Amino acid sequence: MSNHNSESQHVQSSLMRESLMDKGLISRTDGPVCSILPDVNVIQIGGRSIMDRGRSALLPLLEEIVGNQSSHRMIIGVGAGVRSRHIFSVGLDLGLPTGALAVLSAKDAAQNAYMVSCLLAQHGFVYLEAPFVVQLLPAMLAAARGAVFNGIPPYALWEHPPALGKLPPHGSDAGTYLIGEVFGARSVIYLKDVDGLYTADPHIDPNAEFIREICAHELIEKNLSTLPVEPAVLHLLTRAKLMKEVRIVNGLVPGNLTRALAGEPIGTVIRR
Amino acid sequence: MDKPETENEASATALGNQLLSGSLTDATLLKATEQTPDFAILPWVNVVKIGGQSIMDRGRSAVYPLVQEIVDNLPRHKMILGTGAGTRARHIYSLAIDLGLPTGVLTVLGTAVAWQNAQMLHYLLAQYGIPFIEPEGFGTLPHYLMERNAVVCQGMPPYKLWEHNPASGRIPPQRTDCGCFLMAEVFAARKMIYVKDEDGLHTSDPKKDSSSRHIPRISVEELLAMDLDDLIVERAVLDFMTRARNIHEIQFVNGLKPGQLTAALEGEPVGTIIYKNGTAR
Numbered sequence: 001m002s003n004h005n006s007e008s009q010h011v012q013s014s015l016m017r018e019s020l021m022d023k024g025l026i027s028r029t030d031g032p033v034c035s036i037l038p039d040v041n042v043i044q045i046g047g048r049s050i051m052d053r054g055r056s057a058l059l060p061l062l063e064e065i066v067g068n069q070s071s072h073r074m075i076i077g078v079g080a081g082v083r084s085r086h087i088f089s090v091g092l093d094l095g096l097p098t099g100a101l102a103v104l105s106a107k108d109a110a111q112n113a114y115m116v117s118c119l120l121a122q123h124g125f126v127y128l129e130a131p132f133v134v135q136l137l138p139a140m141l142a143a144a145r146g147a148v149f150n151g152i153p154p155y156a157l158w159e160h161p162p163a164l165g166k167l168p169p170h171g172s173d174a175g176t177y178l179i180g181e182v183f184g185a186r187s188v189i190y191l192k193d194v195d196g197l198y199t200a201d202p203h204i205d206p207n208a209e210f211i212r213e214i215c216a217h218e219l220i221e222k223n224l225s226t227l228p229v230e231p232a233v234l235h236l237l238t239r240a241k242l243m244k245e246v247r248i249v250n251g252l253v254p255g256n257l258t259r260a261l262a263g264e265p266i267g268t269v270i271r272r
Numbered sequence: 273m274d275k276p277e278t279e280n281e282a283s284a285t286a287l288g289n290q291l292l293s294g295s296l297t298d299a300t301l302l303k304a305t306e307q308t309p310d311f312a313i314l315p316w317v318n319v320v321k322i323g324g325q326s327i328m329d330r331g332r333s334a335v336y337p338l339v340q341e342i343v344d345n346l347p348r349h350k351m352i353l354g355t356g357a358g359t360r361a362r363h364i365y366s367l368a369i370d371l372g373l374p375t376g377v378l379t380v381l382g383t384a385v386a387w388q389n390a391q392m393l394h395y396l397l398a399q400y401g402i403p404f405i406e407p408e409g410f411g412t413l414p415h416y417l418m419e420r421n422a423v424v425c426q427g428m429p430p431y432k433l434w435e436h437n438p439a440s441g442r443i444p445p446q447r448t449d450c451g452c453f454l455m456a457e458v459f460a461a462r463k464m465i466y467v468k469d470e471d472g473l474h475t476s477d478p479k480k481d482s483s484s485r486h487i488p489r490i491s492v493e494e495l496l497a498m499d500l501d502d503l504i505v506e507r508a509v510l511d512f513m514t515r516a517r518n519i520h521e522i523q524f525v526n527g528l529k530p531g532q533l534t535a536a537l538e539g540e541p542v543g544t545i546i547y548k549n550g551t552a553r
Contacts, residue, residue, distance in 0.1 A: 008325060008326075008329040008330050008358075008359065009329055009330070009331060009359070010329070010359045011359045011360055011362070011363040012363070013359075013362050013363035013365075013366040013367070014366040015362035015363070015365055015366045016359060016362055016363070017325075017359075018362070019502050019503075020362070020365075020443055020447070020506075021502055021503040021504075021505070021506060021507065022501060022502040023440070023501045023502070024501065025441075026438065026440050026441040026443055027440045027441050028441065029365070029369050029441035029442045029443050030440065030441045030442060031369060031372070031442065032372050033372055033373070033374045033442070034371075034372035034373065034374075036374070036377075082292060085291045085292045085296075086288075086291075086292065088291050088305075089285065089287060089288030089291045089292065090288075092287065092291075092305055092308040093285055093287075093288070093308065094311060095308065095309040095310050095311030096311060096313075097310065097311075097313070097457070097458050097460065097517070097518065098458070099454065099457070099458030100313070100458065130432065130434075131432075133433065134380060134432050134433055153431065153434035154430055154431070154432060154434060155429065155430070155431060155434070156407060156430060157407070157410060157454070157455065157458045158407075158429035158430060158431070158450075158451060158454040158455070158458070159454075159458075160454070160512065160515075161457060161512050161515040161516050161517065162302070162515065163515055164299065164302045164303060164306070165301075165302035165303060165304070165305035165306050166305045166306065166308060166517070167296060167302060167305055170434075171296075175434060178376065178433070178434045178435075178436070179433065179434070181374070181376070181437070182374050182375070182376030182377065182433045182434070182435075183433075184374070201295065225297075225298060225299065226295040226297050226298050227297045230296075230297065231297060236436060236437070239436065239437040239438070239439060240437070241374060241375075241437055242374065
C-alpha cells in the first residue's frame, strides 16, 4: 500500500513517498544499465566436476588459465563438490534448515577457492572474500593479474527456500553468474566434466543427445531430469540485463577454455 | 585420479549415499530431502521488522513510543529487531538508476540505508544492553537473546552484488521485508511481525478510498491470486511463504497505535495475518 504519510521526513526523489511494491512504479525503473567491468571474463571451476578430481584435472586447467592471462582478464569462481554433499547429508539428518546448509556449504567452496588461489599466487592472482569482491575487486584487478572468489553467493542464513526439497538453490553456478551479470562482464564460462548440455546425463545414458545452443526459457520447459548447471542459473538468465549468455565447456579437455575465451563455439551456450 | 574422489566411509543414511553419488538437479533426490526432519533453531524468538518509511522516517513521534513498547516487552518476549530502509533508499535508488547502475549495486546502496536505521534504533536501545549485530556476527545472536532478550540488525539480506534482477524494472526484489522473513524462517521463529503505519491490509488504499475494507486474515494463495497492483509487503515474501517450512503466518500491525505490537506478541489477531493454506489454525 502506498504511504502518503505527511508526517514522515522525506528526501526529494522520483521514488519519494511511493510504494516500492507498486507494479507501475517498478516497471518505470527500467532503463539502460552500464557495464562496470566489461572486459573481464568470469570463469567457474566446478567443484565435483573438476576440483574433486585433484591434480590430474586441475593443474592442466590452471596452466591454461595462466597461458591466457596476457590476452584475457579473468576472475575465477570455484565450486564446492563432494564435501558439500557430505555435509548436506549430515545436516539434513540433523534437521538443519536450508539457510544453515547454505552457510556450511559455502565453506567447502571457500576451501576450494583458497586452494586455487594458492596454486595461482605466483602468477599474481589474489583470493577475495565476498566483502572484498564488493569493495576491492576493480582495484585488485588493476593491481593484480586476476582474482579467485568463492563461487557460492554470500546468501548464508538468508538463502531462499527452494521450490522443492531443502537443498540451497544458489550454489557456485548461480553465484558465478551473478558476478558476471552485476559487473557486466565479457563472458561467463563454466568448466565442467562434460562437453556441455545433453538431453540426459551422458555418463549414464549412451543415447543422450548433445545440445549446442538453447535459450533458457526453452531449457526450463524441457524439464530435463539432470542439468550440468544449477536450474537457478536458467531463471537468472531470463532476467539478464547484461550477461545474456553462459557457456558450458569440458574443462578436462585441453584447449577448450582457450577456445571459449577466443569466442569459438565450443561446448554449449545457453542464451537468455 | 580419474574419477572424482568420494568419501570412502559409506554415509549413515540412504539419502546420504544418494547425495554423495547423485545429481543435485535430480528431482527425485530433491524430493527425498523433503522427508527429512526440521529442527527449530530458535523456536522462542520473535522477528519484528520496524518499517523504514512507515516508522523510522517519522522520527521521534513514531519511534520513541515504539521503543518504549519494545522495552516494556523485553521481560516477556525475545526479539530480533530488523529495520527497513525508507526515503533515503528511494533517493539513492532513483539516483543510481539514473546513473545506469545494476540491481546488485542498488542492493549494496540500499543496505547502507537500512544499516543507518538499525544504528539509530540501536542507539535508542543501547542503555538496555541491546547490541547491534551484522550478518557476520550472527554466531553471537543466541547469547545476546538469552542475556538481553533482543538484538538489532539491519533488515536487508546480505546479498550485496549477488542480488537477483527483478522480473521488471531495476529495484532489488529482495529487500528488508524479505531479509526479516528469511531470518524468521531459518531460525523457525515463534512469530514474524511487520510494524508499519497502517492497520494491515485493506481492499484498497484507506487513505484514498473511504469504502475500503480492512482484511483481518487472508491466505497467501488468495492474496497472490488477487494479483494486486500494490501490496503491503514485498512480493518475494509471499513467494517464499508458499515454499517455507517453518513460518506459516506473518502479521502486520500499526506501529503508530500503542499496544498493537504488544498484542501481536501476545498472540492476539490485531492488524492483518497472512497465512499459508493447509496450515491455518
